[in-house]
Amino acid sequence: MRKDEVKKLLKEASIEEGDFIEIRTGGKTYRGMLLPSHAFSQSDIIIKLENGYNVGIVIDGPVSIKLIGKKSRAERGSRSTPHNGKKPTVSLIGTGGTIASRIDYATGAVHPASTSEEIALSVPEIFDICNLNAKVIFQKFGEDIAPSDWAKIAEETAKELNSGADGVIISHGTDTMSYTSAALSFMLKNLNGPVVLTGSQRSSDRPSSDAFQNLLASARVATSDLGEVAVVMHGTPSSGQCHIYRGTKVRKMHSSRRDAFRSINGHPLGFVDSRVHLFRGYRRKGNGEAIADTLLNTNVSLLYYYPNLDSDTFLRMVEGKEGVVIAGTGLGHVSNEIVKAIKEVAGEGTTVVMTTQCIWGRVNMNVYATGRRLIEAGVISGEDMLPETALVKLMWVLAHFEGDEIKKMMGKNIAGEISERMLYDAYPEQKKYMA
Amino acid sequence: MRKDEVKKLLKEASIEEGDFIEIRTGGKTYRGMLLPSHAFSQSDIIIKLENGYNVGIVIDGPVSIKLIGKKSRAERGSRSTPHNGKKPTVSLIGTGGTIASRIDYATGAVHPASTSEEIALSVPEIFDICNLNAKVIFQKFGEDIAPSDWAKIAEETAKELNSGADGVIISHGTDTMSYTSAALSFMLKNLNGPVVLTGSQRSSDRPSSDAFQNLLASARVATSDLGEVAVVMHGTPSSGQCHIYRGTKVRKMHSSRRDAFRSINGHPLGFVDSRVHLFRGYRRKGNGEAIADTLLNTNVSLLYYYPNLDSDTFLRMVEGKEGVVIAGTGLGHVSNEIVKAIKEVAGEGTTVVMTTQCIWGRVNMNVYATGRRLIEAGVISGEDMLPETALVKLMWVLAHFEGDEIKKMMGKNIAGEISERMLYDAYPEQKKYMA
Numbered sequence: 001m002r003k004d005e006v007k008k009l010l011k012e013a014s015i016e017e018g019d020f021i022e023i024r025t026g027g028k029t030y031r032g033m034l035l036p037s038h039a040f041s042q043s044d045i046i047i048k049l050e051n052g053y054n055v056g057i058v059i060d061g062p063v064s065i066k067l068i069g070k071k072s073r074a075e076r077g078s079r080s081t082p083h084n085g086k087k088p089t090v091s092l093i094g095t096g097g098t099i100a101s102r103i104d105y106a107t108g109a110v111h112p113a114s115t116s117e118e119i120a121l122s123v124p125e126i127f128d129i130c131n132l133n134a135k136v137i138f139q140k141f142g143e144d145i146a147p148s149d150w151a152k153i154a155e156e157t158a159k160e161l162n163s164g165a166d167g168v169i170i171s172h173g174t175d176t177m178s179y180t181s182a183a184l185s186f187m188l189k190n191l192n193g194p195v196v197l198t199g200s201q202r203s204s205d206r207p208s209s210d211a212f213q214n215l216l217a218s219a220r221v222a223t224s225d226l227g228e229v230a231v232v233m234h235g236t237p238s239s240g241q242c243h244i245y246r247g248t249k250v251r252k253m254h255s256s257r258r259d260a261f262r263s264i265n266g267h268p269l270g271f272v273d274s275r276v277h278l279f280r281g282y283r284r285k286g287n288g289e290a291i292a293d294t295l296l297n298t299n300v301s302l303l304y305y306y307p308n309l310d311s312d313t314f315l316r317m318v319e320g321k322e323g324v325v326i327a328g329t330g331l332g333h334v335s336n337e338i339v340k341a342i343k344e345v346a347g348e349g350t351t352v353v354m355t356t357q358c359i360w361g362r363v364n365m366n367v368y369a370t371g372r373r374l375i376e377a378g379v380i381s382g383e384d385m386l387p388e389t390a391l392v393k394l395m396w397v398l399a400h401f402e403g404d405e406i407k408k409m410m411g412k413n414i415a416g417e418i419s420e421r422m423l424y425d426a427y428p429e430q431k432k433y434m435a
Numbered sequence: 436m437r438k439d440e441v442k443k444l445l446k447e448a449s450i451e452e453g454d455f456i457e458i459r460t461g462g463k464t465y466r467g468m469l470l471p472s473h474a475f476s477q478s479d480i481i482i483k484l485e486n487g488y489n490v491g492i493v494i495d496g497p498v499s500i501k502l503i504g505k506k507s508r509a510e511r512g513s514r515s516t517p518h519n520g521k522k523p524t525v526s527l528i529g530t531g532g533t534i535a536s537r538i539d540y541a542t543g544a545v546h547p548a549s550t551s552e553e554i555a556l557s558v559p560e561i562f563d564i565c566n567l568n569a570k571v572i573f574q575k576f577g578e579d580i581a582p583s584d585w586a587k588i589a590e591e592t593a594k595e596l597n598s599g600a601d602g603v604i605i606s607h608g609t610d611t612m613s614y615t616s617a618a619l620s621f622m623l624k625n626l627n628g629p630v631v632l633t634g635s636q637r638s639s640d641r642p643s644s645d646a647f648q649n650l651l652a653s654a655r656v657a658t659s660d661l662g663e664v665a666v667v668m669h670g671t672p673s674s675g676q677c678h679i680y681r682g683t684k685v686r687k688m689h690s691s692r693r694d695a696f697r698s699i700n701g702h703p704l705g706f707v708d709s710r711v712h713l714f715r716g717y718r719r720k721g722n723g724e725a726i727a728d729t730l731l732n733t734n735v736s737l738l739y740y741y742p743n744l745d746s747d748t749f750l751r752m753v754e755g756k757e758g759v760v761i762a763g764t765g766l767g768h769v770s771n772e773i774v775k776a777i778k779e780v781a782g783e784g785t786t787v788v789m790t791t792q793c794i795w796g797r798v799n800m801n802v803y804a805t806g807r808r809l810i811e812a813g814v815i816s817g818e819d820m821l822p823e824t825a826l827v828k829l830m831w832v833l834a835h836f837e838g839d840e841i842k843k844m845m846g847k848n849i850a851g852e853i854s855e856r857m858l859y860d861a862y863p864e865q866k867k868y869m870a
Contacts, residue, residue, distance in 0.1 A: 141805055143768035147743055175764035179742050236867045243865070254862055255766050255796025262865065271868045301748055304739045304762070306826060307614050308582055313736055316751040327739070329610035331690050333578035359794070361690025370578055391741060427689055428863030430678070430697065432671050433706045 001059040006044045010034070015067050021047065025063040030055060087130050088223040091160035092169045094136035095145070095153060123212050129219040133165070142173020142199075147395065150183035151294035157188060157195055158292035167194040167222030169215070174199040174252055174260065177231060181247035182389040185229040185415035186396040189291040191283075194226040197247070198233060201258050210234050210258040217242035217272035224276045227285030228269065228416065234258040235271055244269040244278070248389045248417035251359065264360060265384040266419055266426050283416075297322060297398035302391045304357050305334045311341035323351040323394045326379075327387040332356055332363035333370045343377035351398065351406055355382035355390045360427050380410045383418045393417060436494040441479045445469070450502050456482065460498040465490065522565050523658040526595035527604045529571035530580070530588060558647050564654040568600070577608020577634075582830065585618035586729035592623060592630055593727035602629040602657030604650070609634040609687060609695065612666060616682035617824040620664040620850035621831040624726040626718075629661040632682070633668060636693050645669050645693040652677035652707040659711045662720030663704065663851065669693040670706055679704040679713070683824045683852035686794065699795060700819040701854055701861050718851075732757060732833035737826045739792050740769045746776035758786040758829045761814075762822040767791055767798035768805045778812035786833065786841055790817035790825045795862050815845045818853045828852060 015021055015034060023030045023045060032047035032055070043056025045065075126132055137156050140149065157168045172180055181197050188195060198218040200211035210233070218232045221244055231250045235243030237259045245263050254260040270278035300323035303314070318324045324345070328334050332354040334342070346352050354363050354374060362384040365371030375381075382390040390410075397409045413420070450456055450469060458465045458480060467482035467490070478491025480500075561567055572591050575584065592603045607615055616632050623630060633653040635646035645668070653667045656679055666685045670678030672694045680698050689695040705713035735758035738749070753759045759780070763769050767789040769777070781787050789798050789809060797819040800806030810816075817825040825845075832844045848855070 141768070141771075141803065143740075143764050143805055144770050145742055146770070173765075175768055176742050235865055237864075241867060243868075252765065252793050253795055255791045255793045255798065256857075257796065257859070257862060259865055260793065260796070273870055275870075277868065277870060298743050300743070302739065302741045302744075304737065304822075305578075306737045306823065307580055307611050308733050308735070308826070308830070309737075313752065313756075316754060317748065319751060321748075329578050330687065333576070333610055335579050335581070356690045358687050358690045358695065360688055361692065361695070363690065368576065370576055387739075388741065391743070395743070422691075424692070427692060428865065429672075430670055430694060430863065432676060433712065435708055435710075435712060 001044045001063070003044070006059065009063070009065055013065055013067050015065065019070055020068040022066045022068055023047070023057060023063065024066075025057065025059050026061055030057060031068065084131055088166035089164060090130040090132055090167050090169060090219055090222045091165040092132055092134040092171065093153065093156050093160070094134065095138055095149070095170060095172050096140040096142070123215050125212075125216055126219050129216070130166070130223050132219075133160075135160075140173070142175030142177065145173065145176045145180060147183070147296050147298045150180055150187065150392075151292075151296070153180065154184050154187040154292040154294050157184065158290040161191070161193045161195075161290040165193060167196065167224070169218045169222050170195070170197045171215075172197050172199050174201055174233075178247075178250045178252060178261070178386075179388055179392060181229055181231050181245075181250060182386075182392040182415075182417070183296075183396075185247035185417070186393055187292055187294050188229060189293055190286055190288055191227040191229075192287060192290050193285050194222050194224055195229045195247075196221050197229070197231045201234075201256060201260055213240065214242060220272050220276045224278065225284050226269070226278060227283045230269055231261060232272065233261045235268070240273055242272045244271060244276075246416045248393075248415050249386070251386055251388065253359075262428070263426065264386055265362070266416075266423055293400075295399040296395040298395055300324060300351075300391065300394050300398065302387060303327065304387070305329060305338065307335070309335070309338060311337050314338055314341045315345070318345055318350060321350060323353070323398050325353045325355060325382065325387055325390045325394055327355050327357040328363075329357060331361075331367055331371060332365050332374070332381065333368065334374070336370070336373075339370065339373050339377060342374065342379060346378040351380065351394065351410075352378065353380045353382045353390050353394055353410055355385055355387040357387070359386070362422050380407050383411065384422060385417050389417050436479045436498070438479070441494070444498070444500055448500050448502050450500065454505055455503045457501045457503055458482070458492060458498065459501075460492065460494050461496055465492060466503065519566055523601035524566040524568065524599060525564075525602050525604055525654055525657045526600040527567055527569040527606065528588065528591050528595070529569065530573055530584070530605060530607050531575040531577070558650050560647075560651055561654050564651070565601070565658050567654070568595075570595075575608070577610030577612065580608065580611045580615060582618070582731050582733045585615055585622065585827075586727075586731070588615065589619050589622040589727040589729050592619065593725040596626070596628045596630075596725040600628060602631065602659070604653045604657050605630070605632045606650075607632050607634050609636055609668075613682075613685045613687055613696070613821075614823055614827060616664055616666050616680075616685060617821075617827040617852070618731075618831075620682035620852070621828055622727055622729050623664060624728055625721055625723055626662040626664075627722060627725050628720050629657050629659055630664045630682075631656050632664070632666045636669075636691060636695055648675065649677060655707050655711045659713065660719050661704070661713060662718045665704055666696060667707065668696045670703070675708055677707040679706060679711075681851045683828075683850050684821070686821055686823065688794075697863070698861065699821055700797070701851075701858055728835075730834040731830040733830055735759060735786075735826065735829050735833065737822060738762070739822070740764060740773065742770070744770070744773060746772050749773055749776045750780070753780055753785060756785060758788070758833050760788045760790060760817065760822055760825045760829055762790050762792040763798075764792060766796075766802055766806060767800050767809065767816065768803065769809070771805070771808075774805065774808050774812060777809065777814060781813035786815065786829065786845075787813065788815045788817045788825050788829055788845055790820055790822040792822070794821070797857050815842050818846065819857060820852050824852050 032049040035046040044059045196218045202209045229247035231245040249266045253262040304327040467484040470481040479494045631653045633649045637644045664682035666680040684701045688697040739762040
């Protein structure tokens, strides 16, 4: 059905967004709250079912749409009361992710949610958990997020925490969420409240959307006593469980699944069902003022080694850079030819950090001859840091330290990015087949 | 103890490598077959225990070493009889991995195993499975393997299969094993026997070494009716089970664990316990001659996108290349700035293929605006191919096709590298926590 026809039908029935309606079409009956439509959706109408899921309905035949009540709108009116003194206050900082744009990640600037009322329309349940102040600081696709954005987010986050917010939720595109969470982990000090990044893998007009559950779980974590930067996303594909990932130890490991994020070389900080469960070892929030120390040296690059990489290409890639993170093979190796090229650039003062393209596991350059030659060439071990986390850390360290201090700081655990000892079981087990 | 003192003790007791001995030291008694020592080992003596495990013994006090019998040597003598007509014949091609060098990966050229007798000394059980012809074609660290080596291995493999071998085992460093397995998958056609790559994650003087079990499992697979290139390595960390991975769908995902290898976007081809279990969907070996079609265009590069990548660095990285594989974020995205740079190089004739740095999942550039701009710029979807597999495939395709055929072939499944449909469950599940 054409969008303007749908609009006309709704208008005739005096139905507005937020109203509780019944739709009969294609032999099926749907009841729920009418959500705003948006340009990108394939569906004609999107409603929020009573079980909390959203469903997009395609109308290609006779349809009847009935207003059941203005109920949810009235409810929303009372729920969005921003200052229930008994509840904690959470600030939601929108950066362009699905949730903060109220509708779809892809719609970008089309429907930015700039008030708590707009958020309430989609996820009124959040007001059972907290008072919410929403603010959209920019609207960007995840892949367009740059280091300057990390600084902006960090500054806004500290400002919110220092002006009364008990916690902060940052909605963010999932593509580069873990780069941002790593950056915030190094930039934000003395956290006096939880900082939670969340997003969604499925657009909100699909019944399988994870947007609402991720946001609700994030609100729960944002009102906990966590004093770290965390990513909160679906932990299992279909259960109601979200996992709480440490900002420096998380990576998007699947392009489309709802449980795309994985804890790497460490266990999650905890999980969320109807409440927050934090495991031992998390950092508690402190008192005093949160600090955003956002200075970065962005003149660094990240390079995954591959068998065909020649030294010319390598040298061009790192030309003029003050630092480079290499994701080597296995325990942290590159070919003999690249060892020589690294020696050259390291000798000229470029900081070279070795991580592993295996993603899981630790770098150990003491085991094999190649590793020992890399150490001799001045390469710094990235220990069990993710390549992406090491990249962000190197930007931060190069902006704050000089000379020998750089190596020292890269090897020192600042924000949970380096594990003291390897957690052998922090690697997903593979199926054992039965004969 | 000094190595020459150990040597002297052994000589006094008339003990040679392969003999069955008893060692008493530090209040413990060890019984087993004496294995060759090697320069890199921290241990003074390495023996193979009766349970099949190897153990390295450090002597730092009184010691008694006793010859129990020349038993194992005699046994080996009979076992290594190369032409037992009742058993299949397997060719082992050594390229520098742990097993073929008979001892440690790190020792490189020190102990190349160039005859079946030398292999037998370490893993005599293999002769219960097959007749073995071993040949060392070169001795390289995994990280030093280059595309020219892939060609050499492919040619040797075809030669062996076409001159009587029922199957081929290629021992290889684990660091770049999956690059080589992908290359062989594209190069080898009309396989008339299994081609199995194997290696080990732990040096053979450690009780936890996986070398022997991986080799035995590989021998079983090499005598099966598989007609594909496979990687056979530990599937679970401690059980006796090895997994059989399709050569184009496997990646080393841990720097040190024995079960480092993972099947990506597809299930393993099967598994091995005391016999080979192949799942439905594997390709059976054919008749006729195996063909090694080794032509590659190596003028390509692989680039993992990161938020700070600027177009200058990108353009330098792909300067003069005929092809580039990008591991973008999520469904296959890069920043707007890099989209423009890609448009530039694609317009000049460089083939650009998009994969995802998530590792798991499929590229889909039709979902978001960035993806659609990439398609307009001429970027080819890598579908659910691994970035590393796409790199190798692009080398092969650019050497064999021109013009529009390149795009067509990159999107076509040649060697199991592209799944027709996404296997949702081919992603390791994460723990569901209990409240």
